[in-house]
Amino acid sequence: MISSPDVSSAIEEPDWDNIRSRFPVLEKKTYLNSCAYGALATDVTDALQRYIHDRQEKGTDWNYWVERNDSVRNAVAGLLGADADEIAVTASASAGINSLASALNFDQARNKVVISAFEFPTNAQIWYAQELRGAKVVRVPEKDGQIPVEHFEAAIDDQTLIVAVTQVCFHNGARLDIPAIAEIARRRGALLLLDGYQGLGTMDFDVHQAGVDFVVGGMLKYLLGTAGIGFLYVREPLIESLVPTATGWFAQSDIFAMDTTGYNPSPTARRFEMGTPPVPNCYAAEAGLKILEDVGLPAIEYRIGELTAAIIAEAKKAGYTLSVSDDPARHGALITIRTHDEAALVGILDSQGIVTSGRFDNLRISPHFYNNEGDIDALFRALRQQKHLLV
Numbered sequence: 001m002i003s004s005p006d007v008s009s010a011i012e013e014p015d016w017d018n019i020r021s022r023f024p025v026l027e028k029k030t031y032l033n034s035c036a037y038g039a040l041a042t043d044v045t046d047a048l049q050r051y052i053h054d055r056q057e058k059g060t061d062w063n064y065w066v067e068r069n070d071s072v073r074n075a076v077a078g079l080l081g082a083d084a085d086e087i088a089v090t091a092s093a094s095a096g097i098n099s100l101a102s103a104l105n106f107d108q109a110r111n112k113v114v115i116s117a118f119e120f121p122t123n124a125q126i127w128y129a130q131e132l133r134g135a136k137v138v139r140v141p142e143k144d145g146q147i148p149v150e151h152f153e154a155a156i157d158d159q160t161l162i163v164a165v166t167q168v169c170f171h172n173g174a175r176l177d178i179p180a181i182a183e184i185a186r187r188r189g190a191l192l193l194l195d196g197y198q199g200l201g202t203m204d205f206d207v208h209q210a211g212v213d214f215v216v217g218g219m220l221k222y223l224l225g226t227a228g229i230g231f232l233y234v235r236e237p238l239i240e241s242l243v244p245t246a247t248g249w250f251a252q253s254d255i256f257a258m259d260t261t262g263y264n265p266s267p268t269a270r271r272f273e274m275g276t277p278p279v280p281n282c283y284a285a286e287a288g289l290k291i292l293e294d295v296g297l298p299a300i301e302y303r304i305g306e307l308t309a310a311i312i313a314e315a316k317k318a319g320y321t322l323s324v325s326d327d328p329a330r331h332g333a334l335i336t337i338r339t340h341d342e343a344a345l346v347g348i349l350d351s352q353g354i355v356t357s358g359r360f361d362n363l364r365i366s367p368h369f370y371n372n373e374g375d376i377d378a379l380f381r382a383l384r385q386q387k388h389l390l391v
C-alpha cells in the first residue's frame with residue numbers, strides 16, 4: 001500500500017464522489033464486500049445490455065465474439081504490464097490452473113508443488129488432484145495469521161517444480177511477501193504461480209517486477225466485471241515448452257480450422273484456453289477493466305490504503321481484535337476482525353443494509369475505491385451494538 005506522503009502528492013486524486021455515483025448499489029446499501037463480489041457499475045450494466053443488443057443486431061457473428069475475447073486479453077495485459085500473447089482468457093481461475101497443471105510433468109525428479117495455508121480451495125484442491133499424476137503437495141503452515149518468509153525458505157527446495165500461492169488470503173486478508181517468495185523460487189529453480197484474485201485491481205502491479213511465471217485471476221471481485229470469466233498469464237519464454245493436455249478448439253493455432261485429425265496448440269498463451277469463450281462475461285469484464293484503467297491503479301491503491309487504515313483505526317479504537325496485521329505491507333484490501341459467530345454477525349449487519357461476509361470466525365470488511373468514510377462510520381456504528389459477537 002502507498003503510505004509515503006511523497007507518493008501521495010504525486011497522485012492526482014480523481015473525483016471519488018462522481019465515481020461512486022456510477023455504482024447504484026451504494027445508494028441502497030453500505031457495501032463492504034468486494035472480496036466476495038465487486039459492486040456493479042452502470043458501465044458494466046450497459047455493456048451487458050450491449051451484448052443483448054449485438055446478438056439481436058448481428059445474429060451469429062463468431063469473428064466478433066473472438067474480437068470480444070481479444071479485447072479482454074488486451075485489457076488484462078494492460079492490467080498486468082504483460083504482452084497480450086502472454087494472456088489466456090478463461091472461464092475461471094480454476095480453468096487456468098487446471099490447464100497449466102495439465103502441461104506440467106510430475107513424473108521426474110522435480111515433482112513437488114508448494115502451496116500455502118492461505119490458499120483459496122481451488123488453488124489447493126487442483127494441486128492435490130495432481131498427486132494422482134505423480135505430484136507431491138507440500139502446504140506451508142501459517143503462524144499467528146501470517147506466513148513468515150522462512151516457512152517458504154524451508155519448503156521450497158531442489159525437488160520443487162512449482163510454487164502456487166495467493167497474493168492476498170481470502171479468509172483473513174493477509175498479504176504474502178511475493179517478491180521474497182519469487183526470489184526463493186528463482187534460486188531453487190522452481191516455477192511460481194500467483195493467484196491474484198484477491199489482490200489485482202486493488203494495487204499497482206507489474207508482472208515483470210513481481211518476478212512471477214504465471215498469474216491467475218478472475219473478474220468477479222475487485223476487477224468489477226462478473227462471474228464466469230478469468231485469466232491466466234504465462235511468461236513468454238515458458239509458453240512454447242508447456243503443452244496443455246486439457247484443451248479445446250479455442251486453444252488451437254487456427255481456431256476455425258475445424259481440424260479433427262490432430263492437436264495443434266496456439267503458439268501464444270491462447271493454448272491455455274478451452275472451448276467457446278464466456279461471451280456475455282467478456283462484455284462485462286471489458287467494461288470493468290476499463291473503469292480501473294481510467295481511474296488508474298496508483299490512485300486506487302492510494303484510496304484503498306486510506307480506507308483500510310480508517311477501518312483498522314476504528315477497530316483498534318473500539319478494542320476489537322484484528323485477524324490481520326495492521327502493517328499496510330502485510331494486508332490487502334480485505335481487513336478482518338475476530339468474531340464469536342460470523343454467520344450471526346454478517347446476518348445482523350445485512351438486516352441493517354450493511355453487506356459484509358465471514359470466513360473462519362473472521363468478519364471480512366473489504367472496501368474498494370468506490371467506498372467512503374461514511375460507509376466505515378455506518379459499519380462501526382452498527383458493530384457497537386453487537387459487541388457481544390466480537391472478540
Ligand SMILES: Cc1ncc(COP(=O)(O)O)c(C=O)c1O
Nearest residue numbers: 092093094120122170197198218
Ligand atoms: C484467492 C481466490 N482465488 C480463486 C477464487 C475463485 O476461483 P474460481 O474462479 O476458480 O472460482 C477466489 C474467489 O472466489 C479467490 O478469492
